[in-house]
Amino acid sequence: MATTVFVPRDAAALSLGAEDVARAIAAEAASRRLDVRIVRNGTRGMCWLEPLVEVQMAAGRTAYGPVTTADVRALFDADFLHGGAHALLLGPVEAIPYFGRQERLAFARVGITDPVNIDDYLAHDGYKGLTRALGMTPAAIVQEVTESGLRGRGGAAFPTGIKWKTVLDAPADQKYVTCNADEGDSGTFADRMLMEGDPFVLIEGMTIAAIAVGATEGYIYLRVEYPHAHRALTEAIDVAYQRGYLGADILGSGHRFDIEVRLGAGAYICGEETSMLESLEGKRGEVRPRPPLPAIKGLFGRPTIVNNVMSLGCVPIIMDKGAALFRDYGVGKSRGTLAIQLAGNIKRGGLIEKAFGLTIRELLYDFGGGSASGRPIRAVQVGGPLGAFMPESQFDTPLDYEAFTSVGALVGHGGIVVFDDTVDMAQMARYAMEFCAIESCGKCT
Amino acid sequence: MDILDSSTEESIARVVARLKDKPGALLPVLHAIQDTLGFVPAAAVPIIADGLNLSRADVHGVISFYHYFRETRPGRHTIHLCRAEACQSMNARGLEAHAKHRLGIDFHETTTNGAFSFEPVYCLGNCACSPAMMIDGELYGRVTPDRFDDIVSQWKDR
Numbered sequence: 001m002a003t004t005v006f007v008p009r010d011a012a013a014l015s016l017g018a019e020d021v022a023r024a025i026a027a028e029a030a031s032r033r034l035d036v037r038i039v040r041n042g043t044r045g046m047c048w049l050e051p052l053v054e055v056q057m058a059a060g061r062t063a064y065g066p067v068t069t070a071d072v073r074a075l076f077d078a079d080f081l082h083g084g085a086h087a088l089l090l091g092p093v094e095a096i097p098y099f100g101r102q103e104r105l106a107f108a109r110v111g112i113t114d115p116v117n118i119d120d121y122l123a124h125d126g127y128k129g130l131t132r133a134l135g136m137t138p139a140a141i142v143q144e145v146t147e148s149g150l151r152g153r154g155g156a157a158f159p160t161g162i163k164w165k166t167v168l169d170a171p172a173d174q175k176y177v178t179c180n181a182d183e184g185d186s187g188t189f190a191d192r193m194l195m196e197g198d199p200f201v202l203i204e205g206m207t208i209a210a211i212a213v214g215a216t217e218g219y220i221y222l223r224v225e226y227p228h229a230h231r232a233l234t235e236a237i238d239v240a241y242q243r244g245y246l247g248a249d250i251l252g253s254g255h256r257f258d259i260e261v262r263l264g265a266g267a268y269i270c271g272e273e274t275s276m277l278e279s280l281e282g283k284r285g286e287v288r289p290r291p292p293l294p295a296i297k298g299l300f301g302r303p304t305i306v307n308n309v310m311s312l313g314c315v316p317i318i319m320d321k322g323a324a325l326f327r328d329y330g331v332g333k334s335r336g337t338l339a340i341q342l343a344g345n346i347k348r349g350g351l352i353e354k355a356f357g358l359t360i361r362e363l364l365y366d367f368g369g370g371s372a373s374g375r376p377i378r379a380v381q382v383g384g385p386l387g388a389f390m391p392e393s394q395f396d397t398p399l400d401y402e403a404f405t406s407v408g409a410l411v412g413h414g415g416i417v418v419f420d421d422t423v424d425m426a427q428m429a430r431y432a433m434e435f436c437a438i439e440s441c442g443k444c445t
Numbered sequence: 446m447d448i449l450d451s452s453t454e455e456s457i458a459r460v461v462a463r464l465k466d467k468p469g470a471l472l473p474v475l476h477a478i479q480d481t482l483g484f485v486p487a488a489a490v491p492i493i494a495d496g497l498n499l500s501r502a503d504v505h506g507v508i509s510f511y512h513y514f515r516e517t518r519p520g521r522h523t524i525h526l527c528r529a530e531a532c533q534s535m536n537a538r539g540l541e542a543h544a545k546h547r548l549g550i551d552f553h554e555t556t557t558n559g560a561f562s563f564e565p566v567y568c569l570g571n572c573a574c575s576p577a578m579m580i581d582g583e584l585y586g587r588v589t590p591d592r593f594d595d596i597v598s599q600w601k602d603r
C-alpha cells in the first residue's frame with residue numbers, strides 16, 4: 001500500500017523550495033521502487049519549519065522539517081516513510097507546542113486536507129454548516145451569526161450579524177455578497193493561507209451569507225499579488241460547481257448562488273470597502289462618501305455584504321457547531337478565535353489561531369521565541385499602516401479590540417510585525433509618509 | 446503611441462468582445478490584455494473604450510490609477526521586490542540596494558539586455574519569511590543578497 005507524504009502547496013512553503021522537495025521525494029521514491037503518494041496540503045502555519053514534510057503513519061502524522069532537496073536522500077536512508085530517526089525529525093505535528101497549543105476553528109482543516117479535494121473537505125466536516133443553514137430561515141441564520149459574537153476580521157471589528165441583518169432587511173431585486181481578499185497590510189497573510197489551504201471554507205461561508213440575505217451573486221476581490229490563492233480558489237470554485245455546491249440550484253434547495261474571483265491591481269486603498277466596490281465596478285478605486293452604507297447601497301447600488309476572508313471563514317463552523325461554541329472562546333467583547341500572524345524579525349514566524357486574550361509578550365516569546373536576529377525586540381507594528389507601533393512597555397496588552405483601543409492601538413487584521421533594537425523609528429515614520437503618498441487615492445489630498 | 450500590428454489589435458478586440466458583458470468589465474479586460482501582451486499599450490485604449498462604451502479618458506484614468514497595469518513593454522521577466530514593513534525588519538532596504546546595483550537599474554526600469562523589469566511591491570503575504578520577492582508569479586522567501594544573485598542567475602536564461 002502506498003505511503004502518503006504531505007508536502008505543502010502554500011506559497012510560503014513554495015517560497016522556500018517546497019516544489020523542488022516534492023519533486024525530489026517523488027523521484028527518489030521512484031528510483032527506490034517505493035510506493036509513495038504525495039498530497040499537496042496547505043501549511044500548518046509554522047513558517048520557520050517550511051518546507052514541512054509529513055508522513056502518514058497508522059497512529060497519525062509524523063513531521064520532518066525544514067526539508068531541502070539536499071536532505072531527501074538521507075531521509076529515505078533513515079526510513080522516514082516509517083518515522084525513522086533523522087536530525088529533521090519533529091515527531092507528531094500536534095506535539096509541537098506552537099501547533100498543539102492553538103485553538104483552530106477557521107483553520108481546522110488547513111494543513112490537514114488536500115485544499116482542492118472536495119471529498120476530503122466533506123470528510124472533515126465540510127458543508128455541514130451550509131446543510132444546517134439550508135434548513136433554517138434567513139432570519140435564524142443571521143441570528144446565529146449575531147449570537148456568535150463574530151466581529152469583522154478585516155480591521156473595523158463591526159459585528160458581522162448586524163451587517164447581515166441590514167442587508168437582509170433592505171428590499172432589492174438583486175443583492176451581492178463580496179469578499180474582501182485584498183489583504184494589504186504588511187505582516188498579514190491569514191487570508192492567503194486560508195484561501196490556499198482551505199478554499200472551500202470561504203466558498204461555503206459566502207454561500208451561507210448569500211442564503212441568509214437573499215443574494216445570488218458573489219465576488220471575491222483578490223489582490224493580484226496572490227497568484228497561488230487565485231489558483232486554489234479557481235480550482236475549488238470549479239469543483240463546487242461540478243458538485244452542485246454553487247450554481248442554479250444549490251444542493252437541490254432552489255437557491256442560486258454564483259461566485260467569481262476578481263483580481264485587484266496593486267492599489268492598497270482598494271482594501272477599503274467602498275474603494276473595493278468601485279474597483280469591482282471597473283472604476284478607479286476612489287473612496288465613496290458614506291452614508292449610504294454598502295449594506296444599503298453597495299455594489300452597482302444594491303445591498304451588499306462586504307466581509308473579510310477570515311470573517312466569512314468563521315461562518316461555516318459557527319453554523320455547524322452553533323453560536324455558543326464560537327462565543328465561548330475569547331474575552332470581553334472579542335469573541336471566538338483570532339488568526340494571529342507573527343511576522344518580520346521573529347524566530348518562529350507564522351500563523352497562530354487562538355482565542356482572544358493572549359498578550360503580545362506571550363506571542364512574541366512563548367510562541368515566537370524572540371527575534372530572528374537574537375537581539376532585543378524594540379517594537380511591534382500591529383494593525384498595518386493604519387495601526388500603531390507598540391513599544392515594549394505595551395507588550396502586556398492582551399489581544400482584545402477594546403484593550404488595544406484603550407492604549408491607542410488597533411488589532412486590525414491581527415498581523416504583528418516585529419522589529420529588533422536596530423530599527424530606526426524615524427526611518428519607519430518617513431516610510432509611512434512615503435507609502436501614504438504612493439497609495440493615496442487622491443480623493444481628499 | 447505604439448503602432449500595433451494587426452494580429453495584436455485583433456487579439457485585443459477578441460479579449461474585449463469576450464469580456465465586455467461582464468458587470469464592471471474594465472479590470473478583467475485590462476488583466477486579460479496584460480496577461481497576453483505583458484502590458485496595456487496606449488493603442489489598446491480606443492479599442493477598449495469603444496467595446497465597453499466608455500470614454501478614452503475613463504479607460505486611461507483607470508489604467509493610471511492601478512500600479513499593476515503598465516503601459517510600456519516589460520522585460521522577459523518581472524521582479525517584484527517587497528518594500529513593506531515586515532520585510533524592512535529583515536533588511537529589505539539592504540536587499541533593495543543590492544538588487545539595484547546588481548541589475549544596474551532603478552525601480553520601474555528594465556535591464557538593457559531586456560531580461561528583467563524591476564518593480565516595488567508592498568507586501569506579498571510572505572512576511573514570516575521576509576524579505577520576499579516574486580518573479581513572474583513565483584514567490585521567494587528569506588532572500589539574502591547571495592540568494593538574490595542565485596535566483597536571478599537561474600531566471601536569466603529562462
Ligand SMILES: Cc1cc2nc3c(=O)[nH]c(=O)nc-3n(C[C@H](O)[C@H](O)[C@H](O)COP(=O)(O)O)c2cc1C
Nearest residue numbers: 152153154156180182183184271272273307308311
Ligand atoms: C485603508 C484601508 C484599507 C483596508 N484594507 C482592508 C483589507 O485589505 N482587507 C479587509 O478585509 N479589510 C480592509 N479594510 C477594512 C474594510 O474597509 C472593511 O471594514 C472590511 O472589509 C469589512 O469586512 P469585515 O467586517 O468582515 O471585517 C481596510 C480599511 C481601510 C480604511
Ligand code: SF4
Nearest residue numbers: 287440441442443444
Ligand atoms: S486621499 Fe488618501 S486619505 Fe483620502 S480617501 Fe483617498 S487614500 Fe484615504
Ligand code: FES
Nearest residue numbers: 527532569571572
Ligand atoms: S511585508 Fe514583505 S511580504 Fe509582507
